[in-house]
Structure formats: structure tokens, C-alpha cells
Amino acid sequence: MPRAPRIAFALTAAALCFSSLVAVTAQAEEAGTKMVIKMGMVSRPDQAPLEIAYRRGYFERHGITIEPVAASSGQEFASALATEQIQVATGVPNAALFNALNRGIGIRIVADFAHLGDEKDRTVSIVVRAPLYDSGQVKAPADLKGKVINEGPFPGQYPDVLWSKVLALGHLTERDVTVTHIGFTDALGAMGSGKVDAAFMIEPLVTQADAQNIARVMLPAGAVDAGAELSIMLFSPSFAQNLDAGSRFVAAFLEGARDYYDAFFLGQGREDVLKLVTTYLSVKDPKLWAMARQFTDLNGRVNIADLKRQAAFFKQQGTLSGPVPDIDSYYDKRFAEGATKLIGTR
Numbered sequence: 268m269p270r271a272p273r274i275a276f277a278l279t280a281a282a283l284c285f286s287s288l289v290a291v292t293a294q295a296e297e298a299g300t301k302m303v304i305k306m307g308m309v310s311r312p313d314q315a316p317l318e319i320a321y322r323r324g325y326f327e328r329h330g331i332t333i334e335p336v337a338a339s340s341g342q343e344f345a346s347a348l349a350t351e352q353i354q355v356a357t358g359v360p361n362a363a364l365f366n367a368l369n370r371g372i373g374i375r376i377v378a379d380f381a382h383l384g385d386e387k388d389r390t391v392s393i394v395v396r397a398p399l400y401d402s403g404q405v406k407a408p409a410d411l412k413g414k415v416i417n418e419g420p421f422p423g424q425y426p427d428v429l430w431s432k433v434l435a436l437g438h439l440t441e442r443d444v445t446v447t448h449i450g451f452t453d454a455l456g457a458m459g460s461g462k463v464d465a466a467f468m469i470e471p472l473v474t475q476a477d478a479q480n481i482a483r484v485m486l487p488a489g490a491v492d493a494g495a496e497l498s499i500m501l502f503s504p505s506f507a508q509n510l511d512a513g514s515r516f517v518a519a520f521l522e523g524a525r526d527y528y529d530a531f532f533l534g535q536g537r538e539d540v541l542k543l544v545t546t547y548l549s550v551k552d553p554k555l556w557a558m559a560r561q562f563t564d565l566n567g568r569v570n571i572a573d574l575k576r577q578a579a580f581f582k583q584q585g586t587l588s589g590p591v592p593d594i595d596s597y598y599d600k601r602f603a604e605g606a607t608k609l610i611g612t613r
Contacts, residue, residue: 301330301331301332302330302331302332302512303332303334304326304331304332304333304334304354304355304516313381313469313498313561314548315523315527315544315548315561316380316520316523316524316526316527316561316563317357317520317523318523318543318544318547318548319523319524319526319527319540319543319544320519320520320522320523320524320526321333321335321523322543322547323522323523323526323543325518325519325520325522325523326516326519328519329515329516329518329519329609330515331512331515331516331519348374348501348503349367349372349374349503351503351504351505353503354502354503354505354506355500355501355502355503355506355516356500356501357380357498357499357500357501358498358499358501359424359425359497359498359499360425360496360499360574360577360578361421361423361424361425361577361581361586362422362423362424362581362584362586362587363423363586365578365581365587365591365592365594366587366588366589368592368594368597369587369588369589369590369592372504373503373504373507374501374502374503374504374597375501375502375503375504375507375597375598375599376499376500376501376569376571376574376594376597376598376599377499377500377501377502377507377513377517377567377569377598377599377600377602377603378499378500378517378520378521378564378567378568378569378602378603378606379496379499379500379563379564379567379568379569379570380497380498380499380500380563381496381497381498381561381562381563382494382495382496382497382498382562382563382564382570382573383488383489383492383493383494383495383497383562384489384493384560384562385489385493386487386489386490386493387487387489387490388487388488388489388490388493388560388562389470389473389484389487389488389489389558390469390470390488390489390497390560390561390562391426391429391467391468391469391470391473391488391497392467392468392470392473392484392485392486392487392488393429393430393433393465393466393467393468393484393485393486393488393491394458394465394466394468394473394476394477394482394483394484394485395464395465395482395483395485396458396461396463396464396465396481396482397477397480397481397482397483399414399464400482400483400485401483405464405465405485406485407436407437407485408433408434408435408436408437408439408485408486409436409437409438409439410437411433411434411437411439411443411444411464411465412437412439412443412444413443413444414444414445414464414465415444415445415447415462415463415464415465416430416444416445416446416447416463416464416465416466417446417447417448417449417454417457417463417465417466417467418430418446418447418448418467419448419451419467420448420449420450420451421448422448422584422586423581423584423586423587425495425496425497425577426467427580427581427584427586428492428495428576428577428580429467429488429491429492429495430467431580432491432492433486433491436491447463449463451466451468451469451472452472454466454468455468455472455475455476455481455482458476458481458482459481465485466482468482470555470558471550471552471555471556471558473558474555474558475555494570494573495570495573495577496569496570496573496574496577499569499574500517500520500567502599502602507599510601510602510605511605513602513605514601514602514604514605514606514608514609515606515609516602517567517602517603517605517606518605518606518607518609518610520606521565521566521567521603521606521607521610522610524563524565525565525613526540527540527561527563528563528565531556531557531560532560541553541556544556565613566603566607566612566613567602567603567606567607568600568603569598569600569603571594571595571598574594574598575591575594578591578592578594579591
């Protein structure tokens with residue numbers, strides 16, 4: 268499919284096609300200090316901090332009762348955020364989200380959910396077909412000239428940002444490669460059959476691809492774009508008016524994120540956390556969790572400068588149809604600040 272139709276398809280596929288990873292539907296029902304919240308649960312490893320918070324009762328401790336709602340993808344909840352069917356969602360910053368902000372939808376950015384860490388962070392990576400990498404044919408970005416690359420499921424998302432930086436390292440542009448957009452699992456299958464040569468890939472698929480001799484890591488994303496925002500927590504306009512409940516929600520989430528950090532970065536309580544995540548999430552092999560460390564700001568701070576950079580990229584790319592939105596006006600740090608007043612800072 269030519270690039271322009273692909274972009275049009277991606278931007279019309281959902282009213283807020285920001286690929287949310289987890290969504291939370293809040294019933295505005297409060298009994299005393301309890302708020303009942305319906306949470307869309309997606310059994311993916313990147314949901315580990317939220318899953319830990321839920322399973323360990325942190326939401327209950329902060330006066331929030333969670334009613335899980337199963338979903339195959341958080342994207343099923345995306346359009347409901349603007350219409351107040353859901354009040355909280357996590358999702359990747361992308362062109363469709365910024366287009367939504369330009370339409371005056373009062374979504375609020377409230378906390379970091381995941382960002383790229385240091386140069387060793389391979390939470391997401393650029394991987395190359397094992398035969399090409401092992402033979403030395405593709406070892407560096409310049410070697411990608413003439414190759415087929417997968418930029419991720421849809422255009423106008425962070426993988427495009429990362430790929431632009433990777434190609435630039437090899438003095439290449441998209442004109443020097445053939446670009447595809449397919450899902451991560453499908454991309455691995457396409458690499459296995461030789462139809463795709465390199466791809467933006469997420470853990471634990473990165474580790475699985477290497478173990479199965481499908482693909483090798485050419486560049487960990489952290490080595491190319493450290494600090495980039497991968498996923499942010501969003502509140503609907505009405506929920507953003509409830510500073511108390513919103514702060515309690517963020518506090519519970521951050522407690523889960525801190526437990527995750529303590530387990531996988533510091534080795535504290537690791538076995539208990541491993542048992543929890545392998546029981547309730549889709550990745551059952553404990554060894555894979557050691558390779559899939561997710562970076563979350565333990566005080567909820569968002570890299571707003573990076574969100575502005577990504578928005579400017581999408582504007583230049585053409586997937587952001589209007590101006591770069593005033594992102595500062597959509598960032599409400601009161602909830603993260605309120606959360607740290609409840610649980611302290613790290």
C-alpha cells in the first residue's frame with residue numbers, strides 16, 4: 268500500500284489511534300471514599316507495573332476498587348477516552364493523539380508509563396534477520412540500503428521516530444529502503460520467511476527471536492534515543508478534574524512500578540514478583556523477564572521535551588495534520604506530585 272493511503276488508513280482506524288497499552292474505565296461511583304474503576308487488562312509483559320499494583324492490593328489501599336475488564340488490546344478502549352466511557356488510559360504518543368489534542372479534546376497527560384533507558388536498554392530494539400546479521404551482510408545502519416524494514420504496526424507512531432534516527436546514522440532515508448507496517452508478531456514471521464530484513468521489535472519478542480535464530484539485535488533503542496517517551500498515562504477531561512482520586516490512582520500505579528524496579532533492577536523481592544508476573548501475564552518463562560526490563564519514572568515525571576520533539580517529527584512527516592499542539596497545556600503534573608505526597612519520592 269502506498270505511504271499516503273497507509274497514513275490515511277492509520278489515522279482513521281480509530282478516533283484516537285494512540286495504541287493504548289492498558290485502559291482503565293472508571294465508573295464515577297463512589298461509596299464513601301471508595302471509587303469503583305473498571306480496568307481493561309491486557310495480558311502483555313509491558314503491563315507488569317500496573318499488574319503488580321493491582322494484584323498486591325495497592326489500588327484498594329488507596330480507596331479504589333478495580334473491576335478488571337479483559338481485552339486483547341488496549342486499543343479497544345481508545346475512542347472511549349474522549350467520550351468519558353473510560354477515564355484513564357496508557358498509550359504511545361503518536362500523530363493521532365496529537366491530532367486529537369488539536370481538535371480541542373481535553374485529554375490530560377499525567378504520568379510516565381514507560382520510556383527508553385540507557386544505551387543498554389533493549390526494551391525495544393532494531394533487529395535484523397539472523398542470516399543477514401550472522402553473515403556480516405547487515406551489521407550497521409548503512410548496510411540497510413535496499414533492504415525491507417518494518418517500522419511497526421502503523422505509521423505516525425514512535426517506531427517512525429526511531430527509524431529516522433537509525434537510518435540517519437547510516438546516511439540513509441526512507442527512500443533508500445522499502446518500508447512496511449505490520450504487527451510485531453507478524454513481523455517476526457515475515458523475518459523468518461525472509462520477507463522482512465529488519466524491524467522495530469519489542470521485548471520479549473526480541474529475546475525470543477534471538478533464541479529461535481530468527482533475528483539479532485543490531486541496535487538497542489536506548490543506544491540511539493535514550494530518554495524517549497514510549498508510553499504515557501492519560502486522563503479524560505472529567506477524571507482530570509478529580510485531583511484526589513487521580514492522585515490516589517497514580518500513587519497505586521507508582522507503587523507497582525517501584526516494586527517492579529526493585530525486583531528487576533535491584534534484585535529485591537525478585538522471586539515474588541516473578542511468580543506474580545508469570546502467573547498473570549502472557550510471558551511464562553522467568554528467564555525472559557530478565558531481558559525485558561521496563562523503565563518507568565518512579566515519581567511519574569514525563570519527558571515533555573521529548574513529546575514536543577515527537578510531535579514536531581510527525582508534523583514534518585505529514586501524519587500530524589494541524590500545528591504542533593501546545594503540549595504544555597495538556598500536561599498536568601499535579602497528579603504525580605499528589606501521588607508522591609502520599610507515597611514519598613524515589
